[in-house]
Amino acid sequence: MSKIYTNNLFTRLKLVVVAVFMVCAAGVNGQEFAGVKTVVIDAGHGGKDPGNMGTGRYKTREKDIALEVALKVGQYIKEAFPDIKVIFTRKDDSFVTLAGRAEIANKNKADLFISIHCNAANSKSAAGTETFVMGFKYEEYNRELTLKENSVIFMEDDYKETYSDFDPNNPESEMFAGLYQSAFQDQSITFANYVEQQFANRVGRRSRGVKQGVLYVLNRSTMPSVLIELGFLSNSKEEDFLNSELGQVYMASAIYRAFKEWKKHREGVDLTVKSSAKVEMQGPAENVNEKEYSDNPYGIVFKIQLLSSTRKIKEGSSELQGLDEIEELHVDGRYKYVHGAFPNYDEAKKALKKVKKKGFESAFVIALKGSEPLKVQDAIKELEKN
Ligand SMILES: [Zn+2]
Structure with a gap:
C-alpha cells in the first residue's frame, strides 16, 4: 500500500523535476547535438x-x-570510429571512487557512459546477463544489486564527506535528491536494450533483460549511462566463459555492436549516411552466433601469429603496420605479436589469407586454451571431440 503511494508521489514529483531539469539542460548546452564524440568506459571495481x-x-x-x-x-570502438574519443575510468588495477568515475564522465562531456561488471549470487545456478539503467520502476527494480554495487562507497576514505547527500543504505532517497539521470533515461534504455539483444541473439547468452537500479555511478553522470552485468561468476559455466579469451572477445564485441547501433539511432539518418562506409568497414567478431560458441565451450581460441621477437616491438612500428587488432603475448621469454581471435580453425585460416596479402607472408595460425599455447592439431582434435 505504502509502496504504491510512494510510486505515485514519486511519478508526480519526477515529472515536475524532469521538466525543470530539461529546461535547464537545454539552457546550459544551448547547442544542437553534433554526433557521438566521446564515450566513457568504466571497468567496475x-x-x-x-x-x-x-x-x-x-x-x-x-x-x-x-x-x-x-x-x-x-x-x-577506437578502431572502428577513430574520431570518437574513448576514455577509460581505469586502464589498470587501480582504485577509483564512484564519485570519481561519474566525474570523469561529466568533466569530459561524454555522450555515453558504459560501466562493466560481473554478477554473483548465493545460488550457484543463477545465470544470465543484465543491463541496468538508473531508475526505480517497481517491477524492474533490483534493490539487492543496487546495494551491492553501491557498497564500495564504504571502502573509500572520507566517504561521509564525499557522499554527504547520498545514503548507500537507503539509495531510493537519491532519486529525490539527484534526478540527474531521468532526462537521459530513454537513451539509456535504448542502449541497454541493444546490449541485451546482442548478448542473447548473437552470443547466445541468457538475457535477464534491462533492469533498473539506483546506482550511484549512473545517477551522477549527466549523460545516457548503463551498468552491464556480464554474467554470474558464482556460476561455474559462466565463470569459465567470462574467464576465456573467446568469451571476453564475444562479450566485448557484443557491447561494441550495441554501441554501433545506438550511435546510428542517436545520430539519426543524416549522420549515419555520412559515416556508413566507416561503420560497415570493420568490427571485431561480427559473425558471432550461439552455435559457434556452443561448438567451442572450452575456451579454445585461434589467432594469427605475425612475428616473434626477443625484443619488444613498439606499437605503430613499421614491422606491424597495416593491421588492426594486434596483441602482444609474452611466451617463454619471447614477444609474440598476434592478430584476431577466432572460434575455429577454418575462420582463422580464412583470416590468415587476408593477413598474408597485407604483407605478413610468414604469418601462421596458433591456438590457445585460455592463455596457454596449444598445438593447433590438438586444438582441432579437442573441438571435434566435443
Ligand atoms: Zn560490480
Whole structure:
C-alpha cells in the first residue's frame, strides 16, 4: 500500500523535476547535438576493491574480467570510429571512487557512459546477463544489486564527506535528491536494450533483460549511462566463459555492436549516411552466433601469429603496420605479436589469407586454451571431440 503511494508521489514529483531539469539542460548546452564524440568506459571495481570473488577456482575476480572486457570494448570502438574519443575510468588495477568515475564522465562531456561488471549470487545456478539503467520502476527494480554495487562507497576514505547527500543504505532517497539521470533515461534504455539483444541473439547468452537500479555511478553522470552485468561468476559455466579469451572477445564485441547501433539511432539518418562506409568497414567478431560458441565451450581460441621477437616491438612500428587488432603475448621469454581471435580453425585460416596479402607472408595460425599455447592439431582434435 505504502509502496504504491510512494510510486505515485514519486511519478508526480519526477515529472515536475524532469521538466525543470530539461529546461535547464537545454539552457546550459544551448547547442544542437553534433554526433557521438566521446564515450566513457568504466571497468567496475579495481585496486583494493576486487568486486565479487567468483567460485574461487580462478585467480581472477570481478575487477579483472571487467577490466579485460572494458579495454576490448574501447579498443573496438577506437578502431572502428577513430574520431570518437574513448576514455577509460581505469586502464589498470587501480582504485577509483564512484564519485570519481561519474566525474570523469561529466568533466569530459561524454555522450555515453558504459560501466562493466560481473554478477554473483548465493545460488550457484543463477545465470544470465543484465543491463541496468538508473531508475526505480517497481517491477524492474533490483534493490539487492543496487546495494551491492553501491557498497564500495564504504571502502573509500572520507566517504561521509564525499557522499554527504547520498545514503548507500537507503539509495531510493537519491532519486529525490539527484534526478540527474531521468532526462537521459530513454537513451539509456535504448542502449541497454541493444546490449541485451546482442548478448542473447548473437552470443547466445541468457538475457535477464534491462533492469533498473539506483546506482550511484549512473545517477551522477549527466549523460545516457548503463551498468552491464556480464554474467554470474558464482556460476561455474559462466565463470569459465567470462574467464576465456573467446568469451571476453564475444562479450566485448557484443557491447561494441550495441554501441554501433545506438550511435546510428542517436545520430539519426543524416549522420549515419555520412559515416556508413566507416561503420560497415570493420568490427571485431561480427559473425558471432550461439552455435559457434556452443561448438567451442572450452575456451579454445585461434589467432594469427605475425612475428616473434626477443625484443619488444613498439606499437605503430613499421614491422606491424597495416593491421588492426594486434596483441602482444609474452611466451617463454619471447614477444609474440598476434592478430584476431577466432572460434575455429577454418575462420582463422580464412583470416590468415587476408593477413598474408597485407604483407605478413610468414604469418601462421596458433591456438590457445585460455592463455596457454596449444598445438593447433590438438586444438582441432579437442573441438571435434566435443
Ligand atoms: Zn560490480
